Amino acid sequence: MFARIFKPAKTAMQSGRAKTTQWVLEFEAATARRIDPLMGWTSADETASGQVRLKFDSQEEAVAYAERNKLPFRIDAPRVQIPNPKAYSDNFAFQRRKPWTH
Template sequence: MLARIFRPAKNAMQSGRAKSRDWVLEFEPASARRPDALMGWTQTDDTRAQVRMSFDSKEEAVAYAEQNGIPFEVFDPKPAKRIIKAYADNFAFGRKMPWTH
């Protein structure tokens, strides 16, 4: 049973960085999900897929996995690509596309 240690990306519906500073340890699914015959919801026999633990740092998560003998894989976050824009650039003289109105 392999565990993943990662820092979650921010939700598309949020503008801030809430709940994206912690590191998360979660287990990869051991079996595939299958639809329930009565309701059509997905179900699985794997109870470890429901476990999701948060840690303040990557080192704490790695130490917990090593202490409990859990094989793990660490995924480092990609740096955010920042595009700095100003409202005044819409009206700049050297604008690439002409401003028409």
């Protein structure tokens, strides 16, 4: 089993950054998922690939856990989000590229 260590991104359904401070160790699937011919459900051979997610307070703790249990792992660095400041008055600026209409 191969493990992936990453910091989860902010979901699109919230404006805050909840649940993005911890690091997650997640196992990647060794085999591809397949569709059950009878029910049409997607299934996998192993439980760890889709259901086991370990959370750690820091990246070092996650790496130490993987090394202690002799798990091969990959670290995905978190992407830095650059804030794009906006003001309401920019909707009515003369330099606006498109006219403001309803």
